[in-house]
Amino acid sequence: MTEATIPDASERDEQTVGKPQLEKKVSMSCRNVDVFYGEKQAIFDVSLDIGKHEVLAMIGPSGCGKSTFLRCLNRMNDTIDICRVLGSLRLDDEDIYDPKMDVELLRARVGMVFQKPNPFPKSIYENVAYGARIHGLTRDKTELDEIVENSLARAGLWEEVKDRLDDVGTGLSGGQQQRLCIARAIAINPEVILMDEPCSALDPIATATVEELIDELRQRYTIVIVTHSMQQAARVSQRTAYFHMGKLIEVDKTDRIFTNPGHELTEAYITGRFG
């Protein structure tokens, strides 16, 4: 069976299977999150914890709301006028949708890497220094140089670009551009990094490099990654969340999801019956 209609889950009203909530080391906690685009509801009552220093993969068929949910975590949905977010989303026990919340600081703490590499049409150096400059993180040029070097090194790009920091970032290869975007995100030392299908525009070798990088970054950061590739989810993540038509169907340890899924929809998806 190659192509099948996606089973309808909108009528079901059941609890998320698995372990959406954690007891300790919680970085972000989301409770009863609903998201609307105008009249249309895109996310239905999602509750999910994201643990510190874990890689959480979000999988599910196209249009299931995983990217929408990801963009709630650093309020990138604010740029869409008709988008409304209900429920509670907390980062280290601070309500991120509190009107008093400083959105710019939130986004500095919750960085993001996009599907398509989007370096600025500036030099490699300026791309990485951008965040540090706008947040005033450094006292002088030496500190800024240090931040740029460290970030590029942590993104595994330093050796490749150290002799041409003044070249434009858009001139790098796709995989290098994506690592540059990761370096740019970690240069302001975020707590959480959100990745929205970071490898979907890359070739297999570049993908492998980025995946290794994600594994290393876990030492310092919490990572939430949306992916279309179940192999990628299996390779890089510790926990996996399966979204289906705006609902969080199942969350559990990654190996458990892929070996012994608790919900029939999860099983149907990972065995490739639709998607």
Place this chain on the structure above:
Amino acid sequence: MNLFVYFIVFVLLSIGAYWYGRRYSLGLVSRDRRRLHSLPQYYGYYVALWSVVPAFLMLLLWLFLDQDLIVHLVSAGLPESIKSLSPDELGLYLNDVVNLAKGNITSSEGDAIMQQAAAHYRHLLQISHMALGIAVTGSVVAGAAFSLHRIRPDFRSRPRVERMVKWLLVLSSSIAILTTVGIVLSVLFEAIRFFKIIPLTDFLFGLQWSPQMAIREDQVGASGAFGVVPLFAGTLLIALIAMLVAVPVGLMSAIYLVEFSGSRMRAWAKPLLEILAGIPTVVYGFFAALVVAPVLRSAGESVGLQVSSESALAAGLVMGIMIIPFVSSLSDDVINAVPQAMRDGSYALGATRAETIYRVIVPAALPGIVGGVLLAVSRAIGETMIVVMAAGLTANLTVNPLDSVTTITVQIVTLLVGDQEFDSPKTLAAFALGLVLFIATLLLNVLALHVVRKYREEYE
């Protein structure tokens, strides 16, 4: 009148030919259109084009040539005494003949010879019209017969019509191009005539502009100085003031419209801004001359400044207002073309909107904005009506915006207004100025297009 009749006849003929060609092709296959190579209307178009186009071209050619031909024939029939006149006088005489024949007012009373020549002219004209009628009818008939003769069920009329349509389009575009080339060449040749009288170096580097020439030897106070520098300086001063108004205001309103305004605000603010571009420049002109200039003058007086009533400032300010929509709509386009991914990337790093605009969007859009500004500059340099009404006529070489200056366009207008002799440097100077203006704006446009094109490749 005659031409209008021909036009109506051609329209009716082509409709008739279309209808007949279509019917004829269907008749060949006993109304089973599947057996025709092309759709029936293509046979109709084919017949219509063949009937009308050659006849129309013939008519045009005739209209171009017949007057000259007839006049030539008439002059050949004149007595020796008149033929031996100098070419200029002969030309005048023939002019009179033609005018007499047409019943217009003539400059001299016609004598018997002229009357006779006029009668000869009328006679030839009649023959010519008759011949034209016959030739056109013959061409229509021949074209229709030829095309109908070629129509067979397997005749491929569709690609033929396609080719004819292509040539029609080529013709239209070449009319536009050739006209431009013609204008440039005529300006160039007249300018060369001017430079034979006034040396090019005097023109380009002279600091004095006073184009009054003595018409008679004994006239006083008019020697004629054709130094273009003060005009250029005045043009650039006014253009600079205009850009100082238009660039910041236009750019910022574009940024507001793209980045900040909601879609409903944008829906009415943008057309409203573009209305500014629709105001005739003559309205801007009297606005500058009658409202802005007096206000500036009295404001200047109240703080003890000497402001000329035709100051560069007044003309420049109003010209700046006029150019705002130009700058804003071009910047609007390039700012809109900056990919959303750039904005997202910046927001995701915790930048505010203003920081994103200042650090990412404007730098990314800068080449396009520069291109738009350069186009606006060439518009400002070529603008005429506002400066004719609001800027002065005296060619002051000054950088003081409160003084009156004059521009190249203003001088072209003043040189050509009224009766002029067409061999005096004063008149020819207009062509030289036109050429300079054309080259300046052309260079600016080429530069602008180059910059804009370079920018286009940036994100691909």
